[in-house]
Amino acid sequence: MLHHIELYVSNLEESREFWSWLLDKLGYQLFQRWEKGFSWKLGDTYLVFVQTEDEYQEPRYHRRRTGLNxxxxxxxxxxxxxxxxxxxxxxxxxxxxxxxxxxxxxxxxxxxxxxxxxxxxxxxxxxx
The missing domain is CATH 3.10.180.10 (2,3-Dihydroxybiphenyl 1,2-Dioxygenase, domain 1)
Structure with missing residues (x-):
């Protein structure tokens, strides 16, 4: 079973707005919230979203590069x-x-x- 996934995001507030309604409808519950991030949990698995620090904003994410698709x-x-x-x-x-x-x-x-x-x-x- 997957324990958690941690995603760094370019704009925490935009990501919070986007993911919160979606995860809520999928049955996840808000698990943690702090200044630079938040997480949602379903069962024993949770998703973590963290604000990327400015110095790491480039290059931007693209699903066709090596890494998470x-x-x-x-x-x-x-x-x-x-x-x-x-x-x-x-x-x-x-x-x-x-x-x-x-x-x-x-x-x-x-x-x-x-x-x-x-x-x-x-x-x-x-x-x-």
């Missing part, structure tokens, strides 16, 4: 994937791979793909 979460159903898709669009968040949505991951993989404020790809997938 994306985080993928389970939805409870296809209807929940559709709910997240609609909410993301209301918030002005671009859904990736529009030409193949919601089957961009293959004909048996129902999911929505999008980016956080630092352009990290996030996926929410329905159970198969």
């Amino acid at each position: 994306h985080l993928a979460f389970f939805a409870e159903s296809r209807d929940e994937v559709d709910y997240f898709t609609a909410e993301l669009q209301k918030k002005g968040v671009s859904v990736l791979y529009q030409h193949a949505h919601p089957f961009a991951g293959g004909k048996d993989h129902y999911a929505v793909y999008f980016e956080d404020p630092d352009r990290m790809k996030v996926e929410i997938a329905a159970p198969e």
